[in-house]
Amino acid sequence: MKPLLNISGLKTHFFTAEGVVRSVDGVDIMIGEGETVGLVGESGCGKSVTSLSIMRLVPWPPGKIVEGSIMFQDKDIVCLSEAEMRDIRGNDIAMIFQDPMTSLNPVFTIGDQIVETIRLHMKLNKKKALSRAVDLLKQVGIPRAEQIVNEYPHRLSGGMRQRVVIAMAMACNPKLLIADEPTTALDVTIQAQILDLMRKLKKDNGTSILMITHDLGVVAEMCDRVVVMYGGKVVEEADVNTLFTAPSHPYTKGLLQSIPSIDQEKEWLDSIPGNVPIPSEMPEGCKFAPRCIYAMERCQTEEPTLYEIGNGQKSRCFLVEEGARYDGNTIESKTS
Amino acid sequence: MTETLLKVRHLKKYFPVRQGILQRTIGYVKAVDDIDFDIFRGETLGLVGESGCGKSTTGRSILRLIEPTDGVIEFEGRDISNVKSGKMRTLYRDMQLIFQDPYASLNPRKTVEKLLGEPMAVHGMYTPSERKKRVHELLEVVGLHAYHAARYPHEFSGGQRQRIGIARALALQPKLVICDEPVSALDVSIQSQVLNLLKQLQQELGLTYLFIAHDLSVVKHISDRIGVMYLGRIVELSHKKSLYSKPLHPYTQALLSAVPVANPREKRDRIILEGDVPSPANPPGGCTFHPRCSACMDICRTERPLLRDFGDGHMVACHLYNQ
Numbered sequence: 070m071k072p073l074l075n076i077s078g079l080k081t082h083f084f085t086a087e088g089v090v091r092s093v094d095g096v097d098i099m100i101g102e103g104e105t106v107g108l109v110g111e112s113g114c115g116k117s118v119t120s121l122s123i124m125r126l127v128p129w130p131p132g133k134i135v136e137g138s139i140m141f142q143d144k145d146i147v148c149l150s151e152a153e154m155r156d157i158r159g160n161d162i163a164m165i166f167q168d169p170m171t172s173l174n175p176v177f178t179i180g181d182q183i184v185e186t187i188r189l190h191m192k193l194n195k196k197k198a199l200s201r202a203v204d205l206l207k208q209v210g211i212p213r214a215e216q217i218v219n220e221y222p223h224r225l226s227g228g229m230r231q232r233v234v235i236a237m238a239m240a241c242n243p244k245l246l247i248a249d250e251p252t253t254a255l256d257v258t259i260q261a262q263i264l265d266l267m268r269k270l271k272k273d274n275g276t277s278i279l280m281i282t283h284d285l286g287v288v289a290e291m292c293d294r295v296v297v298m299y300g301g302k303v304v305e306e307a308d309v310n311t312l313f314t315a316p317s318h319p320y321t322k323g324l325l326q327s328i329p330s331i332d333q334e335k336e337w338l339d340s341i342p343g344n345v346p347i348p349s350e351m352p353e354g355c356k357f358a359p360r361c362i363y364a365m366e367r368c369q370t371e372e373p374t375l376y377e378i379g380n381g382q383k384s385r386c387f388l389v390e391e392g393a394r395y396d397g398n399t400i401e402s403k404t405s
Numbered sequence: 406m407t408e409t410l411l412k413v414r415h416l417k418k419y420f421p422v423r424q425g426i427l428q429r430t431i432g433y434v435k436a437v438d439d440i441d442f443d444i445f446r447g448e449t450l451g452l453v454g455e456s457g458c459g460k461s462t463t464g465r466s467i468l469r470l471i472e473p474t475d476g477v478i479e480f481e482g483r484d485i486s487n488v489k490s491g492k493m494r495t496l497y498r499d500m501q502l503i504f505q506d507p508y509a510s511l512n513p514r515k516t517v518e519k520l521l522g523e524p525m526a527v528h529g530m531y532t533p534s535e536r537k538k539r540v541h542e543l544l545e546v547v548g549l550h551a552y553h554a555a556r557y558p559h560e561f562s563g564g565q566r567q568r569i570g571i572a573r574a575l576a577l578q579p580k581l582v583i584c585d586e587p588v589s590a591l592d593v594s595i596q597s598q599v600l601n602l603l604k605q606l607q608q609e610l611g612l613t614y615l616f617i618a619h620d621l622s623v624v625k626h627i628s629d630r631i632g633v634m635y636l637g638r639i640v641e642l643s644h645k646k647s648l649y650s651k652p653l654h655p656y657t658q659a660l661l662s663a664v665p666v667a668n669p670r671e672k673r674d675r676i677i678l679e680g681d682v683p684s685p686a687n688p689p690g691g692c693t694f695h696p697r698c699s700a701c702m703d704i705c706r707t708e709r710p711l712l713r714d715f716g717d718g719h720m721v722a723c724h725l726y727n728q
Contacts, residue, residue, distance in 0.1 A: 286665030329626035
């Protein structure tokens with residue numbers, strides 16, 4: 070698959086009064102053309118900062134991309150000027166945010182907001198841009214698009230607003246769509262509608278999608294490949310089937326086991342002990358070691374690299390190197 | 406487990422919609438519209454539904470934190486729907502609430518010890534030194550440590566705060582705990598810790614839960630029986646096994662099919678509902694679900710279906726099964 074976006078060694082740090090927060094600390098992600106990649110992790114793992122880095126929307130100060138490159142087609146996004154970046158944003162790379170209530174401007178009509186995007190990037194006159202806006206709204210399944218285009222955002226429900234945001238993101242046929250928790254704020258039945266819509270748009274336009282979410286159900290349904298982040302680093306990467314059937318990293322396993330399933334009956338849920346460490350208390354060595362049931366001595370001091378397992382699966386865990394075979398809850402190599 | 410702890414009959418909560426300079430009432434939002442259910446001692450009754458379906462209003466009306474418009478609430482056989490607020494306060498010893506947002510529900514200016522000790526002080530339970538001991542006990546029960554007692558809420562993570570919220574609810578040794586979305590603000594790995602804790606506490610202390618949530622897999626995990634709400638009404642109420650394996654109401658069927666499954670190989674037939682939930686200020690007549698229902702009949706537009714038992718306590722409010 071031809072890579073569309075290639076992030077390598079990305080480090081985005083925040084320089085605060087309390088010290089440097091390494092939100093993203095050496096992340097590599099590749100997204101192929103027409104591929105949907107899921108970026109999974111809990112709050113504070115750096116997944117949103119990664120997406121903001123791609124859009125160059127990290128606020129400076131305090132945040133800054135300190136190292137690494139983000140190759141989009143043949144340009145390095147990190148080195149682009151603000152003017153060049155503006156050309157890419159909304160045109161080649163578009164973004165959908167989590168909260169449809171705050172991502173639309175309340176004082177402009179929906180039509181105005183979509184037309185603005187279209188006219189910034191495409192040479193269309195007002196009339197044509199407006200008719201394109203109506204077409205887009207129809208594409209995303211908004212009824213009475215001709216009237217809705219003149220409405221203000223507050224007149225629409227959450228699901229409808231998210232459709233408008235998607236229509237706006239798709240306005241210039243972007244090559245990459247970054248969806249940051251696009252359905253988290255929505256109800257399940259509306260979530261099903263939106264996911265359905267995103268699948269359809271992807272099929273029709275061949276858009277690549279970077280899907281940022283904490284919901285593993287959404288990942289299983291939408292993504293081709295999954296990247297799991299923890300403490301600002303990628304801890305596992307695999308295609309979606311491998312990740313759900315043969316996860317390698319203890320964190321991924323823990324995550325998968327801790328979600329209650331709608332199909333299975335379990336008395337107790339397996340849970341990962343402890344909490345996500347706060348940035349200033351990030352442990353040395355493996356970031357996950359304090360919560361890991363397989364942690365060995367070297368995990369406390371040394372930091373594992375991202376090991377290749379085969380079949381495109383990678384895991385940041387010493388157990389891979391040690392060749393330790395472990396499954397479920399049996400620990401065969403707890404002490405080294 | 407057949408002893409009824411809480412009995413709710415014809416519970417209604419209408420919020421007036423006021424408009425104009427005189428603030429005249431021009432209509433009502435029927436947040437909860439005539440619902441009946443029982444909670445048995447020692448069980449967990451789950452209440453699911455989408456935003457705006459009235460599940461939280463139901464929980465709060467039971468505690469009379471929101472004054473219900475109409476209906477009877479019986480706790481341990483005693484009608485509490487007309488008890489005066491002063492008397493109601495003594496009832497809070499037996500009925501407690503766990504809130505959704507662990508950030509907003511704890512007073513940031515009080516230490517954990519004050520937060521947990523306050524309900525006991527209000528109810529005049531224990532001497533101050535006993536209270537302190539009890540606070541430490543409570544902290545241990547919910548998986549925190551005694552040294553946490555001197556800290557302020559901001560020093561804790563979301564999961565730990567929710568544990569404090571649970572400890573506070575348990576401080577008075579209640580019989581019924583109403584959990585209003587207790588895990589929806591938490592990360593998955595923390596969510597499972599809190600769910601396990603709630604379950605363990607139920608077994609140890611013999612608690613009864615009313616568990617309100619929108620996440621169907623979470624509700625299934627924790628509940629014995631589940632009620633599904635839509636626009637202020639209970640459309641289906643059953644044991645979780647029969648509800649999830651054989652949902653009867655078209656809304657429940659759509660709701661269950663819409664849940665994304667964490668298994669990429671499994672492709673299920675999805676029922677995608679058209680449109681949005683209608684506004685509760687102007688709900689459709691007859692069965693409130695009829696504009697979105699694929700099996701809608703003529704009678705559904707005019708007549709409200711009643712919740713009826715179709716064997717084994719599987720109750721459903723749908724005209725499809727009334728013939």
